[in-house]
Amino acid sequence: MNKVITVTVNGVQQVLEVEPRTLLVHMIREILNLTGTHIGCDTSSCGACTILLDGKSVKSCTILAVQANGKSITTIEGISTEGELNPIQEGFKENHGLHCGFCTPGMIMRITELLKDNPDPTEEEIRWGISGNLCRCTGYNNIVKAVLYASAKMRGVPTASTEPEFV
Amino acid sequence: MIPQSFQYESPGTMADAIALLEKHGDEAKILSGGHSLIPMMKLRFATPEYLIDINGIPGLSYIREEKGTVKIGALSREAEIEHSDLLKKHFPIFADVTKLIADPQVRNRGTIGGNLAHGDAANDHPAVMMALQATVIATGSGGSRSIPIDEFFFGFYTTALKQNEILTEIQIPVPPAGTGSAYHKLERKVGDYATAGVAVQLTVDGKGVCKAIGIGLTNVNPIPLRAVRSEQALLGKVINSENIALAAQFASEDCNPSADLRGSEEYKRAMVAVLVKRMVLKAAERAMGK
């Protein structure tokens, strides 16, 4: 039996009819056509599908759409207006925090919560904080740098140089 | 990976939830954080016909202290446990263990009730609860009953919970001064299930004598294991390297790990010994305020 649910998606309330087994990530991608949220695994391991559910970062491949009833969802499409980059997005661009870009939306959504909980994280805290998100391209160095950049920017302190450092 | 079709129920009260469980019997499963159940459903290892989502039932998520007991609501998420000041005050072990459970996103969803009810010896909370000598509260149509943690785990994915019971609360006695606790597991990479894990809580007096102790083991036995002989090796004795070594040896002998991709049986036994040693020392240091 299908269920009718009410979800606020990126600030807009939506009423949708879904099969109970519909995974939240499929609702987001296929019904709402918000394809910035990706799928990279089938075992809740990669974090490519990370979104915010009532402000908490979650893996949308491991939540049922019906469980989002009455809740609010934020996806990568909802964190800044087009043509502008928020400090985290900017941090990624300035510090080369992405290569293929496939893990990036999930990373950014995770980091959004990370920096809300811990506005001035250490490098170690960042690494543990994104340990639910796999990136196969970047080797993580520059993602860490992107988070430090965003953290500084959001706290209003000067950001470190974004030039690559070489030994 | 897509689950098989099922009916979804989202009761608003305990009574409704229990009624639904009774109505649907074995075809029904409770959904808490969903981070063990939904992955299994996606792989179609689990194919329930009814899912009873208890997330909409108010009053199942709390962490509070009452008369010498810390009570944790079953729906408390790992992330809440990780950041609870009350738990930090009494049980440093929770900060140790939650950091090592999966990853931040999973911890935002996974619940402590689900972690125990899942009945998986690979999960980390069972060993911790054994070390802390927790009691599990199960609620059914006839009301609630208390199940000591030692009587909770039965076999592979089975617990003392009856089909129509919901795990609603975990109770942990607040330990006396001079108590310390610690958890560590070896994992192949962060977020992995344990190669071997050891939870210890102990109380020491001013002379370094162990007055109380609980030791639980993760993923080295078909069901979560309390290392009873290891506890006895230390209880009432001075915590010195000799006694610790004996406790470590007993734990490695009494567990029953199976060889898998994480290592051989021999390796796991050896790791249990190493971890018992290290966690006893760490718990003792914490007990003595170091």
Next chain:
Amino acid sequence: MIQCKTSKEISGMGHSMKRKEDVRFLHGKGHYIDDLKLPGMLYMDIARSPYAYAKIKNIDISEAMKVPGVVAVVTGKDLEKYNLHWMPTLMSDTQMVLPTDTVMYQAQEVAAVIATSRYAARDGREAVKVEYEVMKPVIDPFKAMHADAPVLRTDKPGKKDNHIWHWEVGDKAKTEKVFKDAEVVVKQDMYIPRIHVSSIETCGCVADYDKVNNHLTMYMTTQAPHAIRTVIALVAGHVGLSEEKIRVVSPDIGGGFGGKVPVYPGYVIAIAVSFLTGKPVKWIEDRSENLQADSFARDYHITAELAGTRAGKIQATRFKVLADHGYTDASANPSKFHTGLFSIATGSYDYDTAYMEADAVYTNKPPGGVAYRCSFRVTEAVHAIERITDRFAFEIGMDPARLRMKNFIKKEDFPWKSPTGWIYDSGDYHAGLKKAMEAIGYDALRKEQIEKRKKGELMGIGISTFTEIVGAGPSKDFDILGIKMFDSAEIRVHPTGKAIARFGTKSQGQGHETTYAQIIAEELGIPAANIQIEEGDTDTAPYGLGTYASRSTPTAGAAAAVAARKLRDKARKIAAYLLEVSEDDLVWETGKFYVKGAPEKSKTIQEIVFAAYTNHPQGMQAGFEATHYYDPPNLTFPSGAYICVVDIDKETGAIHVRRFVAIDDCGHIINPMIVQGQVHGGLTQGIAPAMYEELIYDEDGNILNGTLMDYLVPTAVESPKWETGHVVTPSPHHPIGAKGVGESPTVGSPPAIVNAIVDALSPYGIKHMDIPVTPFKVWKALKEKGVV
């Protein structure tokens, strides 16, 4: 500091220009394959074999057809009617698309379910019932080579064993003699295990056949769209699809690393179904399918030997390989190179005698192998030489850094001919290792190690000084199914001086949209920001062989530079005409021509381009466009000096990579930020096989770790903080002196890590560890030596 000839505004070579492609990805507006939705699209899911080797007795599709939404179930018998049930591999072997009678590996495709939704297709897949007669599989490649092993490829007429090919290179007799006379001989068996690229995006496609126009558009995750179009035309020509009616589009790709080079059965089935139904068909594999069925990498069993003097001079090497290719040789190698470029295994050292041989064998495992961020088997080669070199150092008690310094090919000896016939283009190996040693504080670390050892603590320092071989390749030797391995660029500059350039390659994250623009900016002085780069659409891009094996910069990057230079020649003519001087009187300075001795008389590139459309000399073709197909005269030979420091927990075997310094020489650097990013990523894909990843099969051919729960892709916690740097020796034969870098770190880092681990364990007589070196393996080795 890297010197730049252009201003930041122009952002030619050497500038760390921020990437032009990033914005769309940062907003979640990339266009990956699964984002594509076409009207009337059907979804395909694939039922797979649970067994490694079995006869198919019956496939019952009746239940599957009853699932609401399922429109068809396709089996091998259905495809056989169109002779589409098999396909050629890139190595001219054959591969089933769907089996008609036998499955040859676990997770092999058995039947495809087509439905109106993803969910219905999955339900249908579950409902396909297949009856199997299970047979005893051959899993161990050594057993597969036995004379009495059951013959697996009974589909090949006359095949009497499981042997695929034998390959050898070098002077066998001479090598034997040197070994016989040598003061020191070391020998080591090593296994480079089967691994998987596991890009975070899996593979998939949307096949869209338009019956009315007899036209196929194939959207797919491919690193080589043009080659794919040709292959489709060759394979499906008999059903009426000819090459002008095929368009292959490779959208944004979520990581490739070689895994998106092959043609997988799923693609072919999707095309066949779209052809038959006239509807678009989407197939997106899930992660388990990706890990369990798509091409693996490596799987080389190597015996490495080295002969040398007591004083530490390397005299000869000998390598013997057994390559497990699984059910068919579906390697993604240049066609004439069975072992890829394994013959680079003589390494960075100056000696003249080597012999290598390899045999390949069929087993009941998935077919492959692809590169995993490597240029055709170079990782295996580098592992072999860098491990055996360390074994040699250990054997004679010489510091491994000193030994390497003693044996390196000297800077002034380039170009240098290797014992297996390669002409190394350039390098300064001494400078690289010196820099790495200084950066990491090598001497202090060795002192610290002595102190630690006294206390019984395990600390190790490992070195890898490797030479890569990339940029395939010169067309006299290199082709794929006969198509020569050139690559191409086409540049069109619009009247207002802005440009679009198209390429035969395909970025999967390497940043081509930025770096190609920078190359053109360097040559023409048009700001890189004003140069749009396009790849991946065979209808618009010039023909090219694609992106893998670090070949894009060496080939397409060169093509861009040469095409831009053609335009500069034209610009000179137009400038001469506009300034009314002779061409010889003009001097080029980034972005403009001026008159010799009268710099105030000049024309900017923008003015010149405008004139090309509005006021070009009579007799000259209007417009400002150029195309170049670049056929490299030689490969390029990037190199690196990597040093790793590890600390090992003796009781648990846990390994902590304390530091890792990587000094790379990739020739001239186009964008330092991107190069560094590539090195970081490659290093994490080096630590991965060194310490975490391996596809493991049991003796029945069941994969034991076919999901990301157990196939251990490193997270940010496992991945150390990489420290990188470079030395630059430009490639003398490359138009911009660049060599390619994307793969060096993956190739070069595993031996540095293993050498460090073995160094830490060496006081206990441990001389070798096979990768992935896990805590369990370390503990076991220590246990065997009685240490724990």
